[in-house]
Amino acid sequence: MDLPLIHLASVDSTQAFLRRHPHLGFCAVLADRQTEGRGRQGNRWESAAGAGLWLSVVLPASSGVAPGLVLQRAMTAAAQVLDPEGRILGLKWPNDLVAWKAGRLVKVGGILGEQVGARLILGMGVNLTSAPEISDRAVPPACLQDLGLEFPSIEVLAIHIINSWRNLTQNIQPPFRWPETGTPIRWEDGQGTCLGWEPDGRLKVATAEGIRRLSAGEVTGLGQGG
Numbered sequence: 033m034d035l036p037l038i039h040l041a042s043v044d045s046t047q048a049f050l051r052r053h054p055h056l057g058f059c060a061v062l063a064d065r066q067t068e069g070r071g072r073q074g075n076r077w078e079s080a081a082g083a084g085l086w087l088s089v090v091l092p093a094s095s096g097v098a099p100g101l102v103l104q105r106a107m108t109a110a111a112q113v114l115d116p117e118g119r120i121l122g123l124k125w126p127n128d129l130v131a132w133k134a135g136r137l138v139k140v141g142g143i144l145g146e147q148v149g150a151r152l153i154l155g156m157g158v159n160l161t162s163a164p165e166i167s168d169r170a171v172p173p174a175c176l177q178d179l180g181l182e183f184p185s186i187e188v189l190a191i192h193i194i195n196s197w198r199n200l201t202q203n204i205q206p207p208f209r210w211p212e213t214g215t216p217i218r219w220e221d222g223q224g225t226c227l228g229w230e231p232d233g234r235l236k237v238a239t240a241e242g243i244r245r246l247s248a249g250e251v252t253g254l255g256q257g258g
């Protein structure tokens with residue numbers, strides 16, 4: 033299915049736009065700029081004009097795949113488009129697009145998903161030519177350009193990513209995942225050692241109290257432990 037792409041110069045949020053216009057059906061919205069870009073956990077997502085890819089797509093909600101896994105697969109598919117040789121980009125649990133820069137993990141992009149009836153609205157932001165200055169983050173923002181990755185025009189990129197989301201039932205693996213099994217980790221209300229990524233998208237962790245399976249909604253600030 034080729035999804036129609038609506039390209040806006042400016043909008044509050046591509047995600048909010050698609051929620052407001054259900055009659056558009058299955059389609060994609062790309063904006064040069066968002067004035068009220070939304071991030072996970074109610075955070076603001078900086079979306080300056082031309083600085084990045086600000087894209088939302090309405091897909092049929094898939095009954096067979098756990099929602100958390102759909103987001104991980106969508107981001108993994110986008111990573112393959114942005115970094116076809118798999119040299120630089122990987123996934124930080126649950127679904128952040130990250131890279132290593134000067135020995136430090138940096139965040140290049142993020143994704144969120146909202147199910148509205150039978151529609152799944154995926155919204156992805158990727159910093160392309162600049163990233164906001166937020167130095168107090170455990171995983172600070174960075175942009176693709178600073179990582180030496182080349183990319184075509186934003187619209188061409190959007191089309192490739194939308195096409196890569198046609199079939200998210202496939203089990204695709206990112207070039208690297210953080211945390212890997214054995215990594216000590218910390219989050220708001222706990223710490224432990226990563227025991228791996230579960231098939232349903234949760235993170236399996238050994239803690240002093242026993243094994244926990246973290247889901248995306250219960251953890252915001254996952255960082256290095258030890």
Ligand code: BTN
Nearest residue numbers: 045070071072087142143155157
């Ligand atoms: C995150 O916090 O990691 C997720 C960020 C998602 C941002 C994108 S940009 C396009 C779409 N529209 C929004 O308002 N948010 C998403």
